[in-house]
Amino acid sequence: MSGPAYVIGVDVGGTFTDVFILDEAAGRVTTAKVPSTRGDQSRGFIEGIASRVEAFGDIRTVVHGTTVGTNALLERKGARTGIITTEGFRDVLEMRRRDRPTTWGLKGAFTPVVERPDRVEVRERVLADGTVLEEVDTGEVETRARALIEAGCDAVCVFFINGYANSDNERRAVEAVRSVWPTPYVTAATEILPEIREFERLSTATLNAYLQPVVSSYLDRLESGLKEQGFEGDILIVQSNGGVMSIDTAKRYPVRTALSGPAAGVIAATRIAQAAGFDNIVTCDMGGTSFDVSLVAGGEAALAAQTSIDFGMVVRTPMIEITTIGAGGGSIAAVDAGGLLQVGPESAGSDPGPVAYGLGNTRPTVTDANLVLGRINPDRPIGGKLDRLDIDAARAAIETHIAAPLGLTIEDAAEAILKLANAKMAGAIRLVSIEKGHDPAKFAAMPFGGGGALHTGALIKEVGLASALVPRFPGVTSALGCVVADMRHDRVQTVNGILSEIDTMELGKAILRDARETASVLSSAGVSFETVDRVIELDMLYLGQTHTVSVPIEVPETGLTTCAIRDAFETAYSATFGRLLKGIPMRVMNYRIAVIGRRPGLDMTLFAPVDGKPAKDCRLATRSVYVDGKHHVAGVYDRLALEVGARIEGPALLEQPDTTIFVDPGLDATVDRFGNLVIAPAE
């Protein structure tokens, strides 16, 4: 009999590192949750795996959702980066698209990640049709590059105007820079995004350069740390588009990890919900520092072509659409000078974490409020390293910082913290559902992250959602998402030609060539797939328009025809806008290729409880919980021991190692055949 064969998903959040372990040989899953290690996340990563796996040599694949890139962008902690650009255009990054952060009120500010003195110019010019007006002088490029090195830049981005139409000058400049640059952190804008629109291309490429030293060195540490433990398998990294890429690709294109962690969670949620028969969900990922919401309608997670990480911080690569607000378990509650209660965005994270952790923080957090109100068991803390939570310290902190200044009892103060946190979270759900025209009554909330399931009941009541679906392992959903995510690579190339003038046979060949090249990135990753899907789209428009329509098209080996493109465009255009325009030439702006390697699906019935017991046999104790200004006696249940079909009336607390679920008064919880818990208003 062969030994175990593990596929392991690891999600490193701001507070916890979650590990999801699938033993493919035995068809068994286990999970682990350990505190994240700030400074070097790879330590917690390896400790988390080591807590469950004896021999690292038994691990086939490690799939990782990382927030290293996201945090570096949000906290502006990327590397000092230089930009080498066409003469006359050093300010493109700072000038953006002449926008402002808010429509109303003219008080916006913007600080680019690369300051003006580190943005230098060289003589060169390519015209829009690809003609080289002035060749680049590689000697001048080298001189500029040396000056940036001298100034202390660790990374550099080379970006030339109209590089999408002809990248010869840019490529020669990049070679010249690489010949003198002391680190591998040299980004060519057209390698990242050979697409027309200078600011979007430059911003994406600059952020790639800005992240490269940070993300690469982290991945290097991770790789060598795993190898030291005897690991010989593959490491894959989750991209913002919900697919995975090889670790080497991630080092080259770190900007694709901008939303890596949250994307993994959404992928997992989509799969779990679909198996359970829910096509419309709002995922709610509550971590230590933030609350992320995404909408999945009709089984498809919404993708955005472009995202602003912050005002003016534009990343133009396909990304799962995620709305984030600063409300998590570690969010600190405070009363401001005006006597107003605030929750977040300041967070205690996992270190020092909530007051109850006893690691040095004295200001109360959302988790402290949950503890004081009886929703968390002080003797069974989530995460492993702590033996028990210090409820007295939590009470004292809430009394000092909230109850006394507001003249409330400790319980009422704690409930006020939760109400404010819930209102913020409900606002985020409204933003992605109601404000986009969706009826919340047709959606279920799917909480994940350690703290989400404590708040679900309040959220479904406040927003008017039909129900909530709590997966069997909500605390490690993102880690599970790593294991089920497909491998995906996106590629774009600007064509910018009139359809009637394009040699469509050549275009078809070029697309197929790029598609094969993209597919080879997939096959070189050494991962096995059930199938490889290829999605090809043309961005097209009528001559004179500036915005494009996505036109899905088949490119047969026999070649592409003008007629086929026209038909496909007209189908897509009329589906989008209704009215075709007669007699106006069509333009092909870009082609886009997505190659998706479908990884083996995970049988979700793996999560179904085995030897489950009726609810009454899983009742461990009772605890007093404080809701709506009064105490209730809530049953405490061992969630993982519940049998399929078990039904529990609120108020109730369901405990499991990675999370605690609170069923509010007036709600019922039922275990479905996959082990998910469906929470809905009592009938």
Added chain:
Amino acid sequence: MTIDTVTLAILKGRLEQIADEMDATLFRSAFNPIIAEAHDASHGIYDATTGETLVQGKSGLPIFVGVMAFAVKAVIDKAAKSGGVHDGDVWIFNDPYDGGTHLSDFRLVKPVFRDGKLFCFLASVGHWHDVGGNVPGNYNPAATECFQEGMLIPPVKLYDRGEFRQDVVDILSANSRLPMSLYGDLNGQINALDLGTRRMGELLDDYGARTVGDCLVELKARAAKLMRAQIAALPQGTVSAEDWLDNDGIVDEPLKIALDLTIDGETMVMDFSRSSPACAGPVNISRSTTIAACYVALKHIFGDVPANAGVLEPVEFRIADASLLAVKAPKPVGGYTETILRLIDVVFQAVAKIAPEPAMACAYGTINALSLAGHRENGKRWVMFSFFGGGHGAHAGGDGLNHGNAPISTATIPPLEILEAAYPVRFTQWALRPDSGGPGETRGGLGAIYEIELLEKQADVFLFGERGRHAPPGVVGGAAGAMNRFSYQQSDGWHQPPMASKMVGISIDRGQRLRLETPGGGGYGNPLARDPQTVARDVALGIVSREHAQSDYGVALDAEGSVDAERTKTLRSREAAE
């Protein structure tokens, strides 16, 4: 109130989403970049009997929020005289005297019926690329009557009970230099209205006309209540502010925009009586445009007031019939953007005198409509028309934004790569303009430098700008930003237009260039109070010169660029004494 707060919140979200979706549909399908990229368009939902704005999309041009109500009212009045409103009708027009703004803005107005009864109106407005007249792109600084600015279409039916009237489109197309662009934009607007009608139908199916109707009434009442509370919180009394337009493009004399602003309990009076009379050139505006501009200024200061007619209930306007702020046909109004920007500037300046905390200094204050037009080698006509950015004003919380968009719009600038791909030009510079931000304790944002070279044989150049002679003022002791400066190259060297920032039909040849240096925003607070280290940093970034650090801020730097504390102290005490 007959509607619960949760339903109100849900319906508000869905109604705004309908307007937003209409905006998005037009932006994506429009032909001309002024709509597609600059978002010079807007959509909303309007009252069935009064035409008042009920809900407006978030992404359209802010100025239209105030002005569209007048457009819908114009259709209601016209329909009342010509057989009424019917299901399936769509009205089209661009009359700026009734509907506000200028001839380039074509409005489509469509009634929504429910159970055989008129429920509300949907409207779409978009800035078309060319609507005839003397100048391609229609910014004609030499116009003295609207007939030189373009065709004027009163409200007529584009659809009559569902039947499309091709003859109307034929008339429009025959009067444009760019009929294909016109056809594309018109279709985009029809698509947007079709989508809006569908979405309204779904909403009414889900909630019923009664509930949605109640919601619309409640939203208006809440807007008025909110605005009254905002006004009541301001100090009582009257303050005044004056500002100037360079000229009207015909007569080279400055034009005054004056505001006397009175706060009286929950009421605000905006009195523009002391402003200049109607002028010969195209910087006049109609009364509806004036009111809409004031709405925009107020909403910038009181950010949480909704895009809803209720906001203007507690505001009284005094606008003299003879002034340039209330003209009627055929006075030219093509350059309305410049006048409304100045209106916003005087509101900002007046409010800064009573409420310095929420106030902002003036932004760059000109749209800088620049058009280049010519023929390609194959004989085809081309018109490149675009607006350019500048600095935002400083405020108590920080420096003004560099290279922002105009307060009346949320327009983004087209990518220069898109412009170069579409027109025979190349940009030789696209940069921030050092020393353009108005000095202050917080500094005004920087304007920009755009330099363009012609790649075809010949082109005619038109510019409609402002702030060439009167710089964007600072507030609360802050100084003005840099003035607008336009130069063009011909065979005998560089020139500047005699009317500062307005110019008609100058010809340039291949290889010759245009250079536009746009104003920065005004400063906020005394420049001598600005932290010398912050000034040193501005110098290190190359956005303030050493000379200006010394003359504007009284900050002396040593050879390395560090603050020379002794000399700075001397300079500052000397300047403070002056």
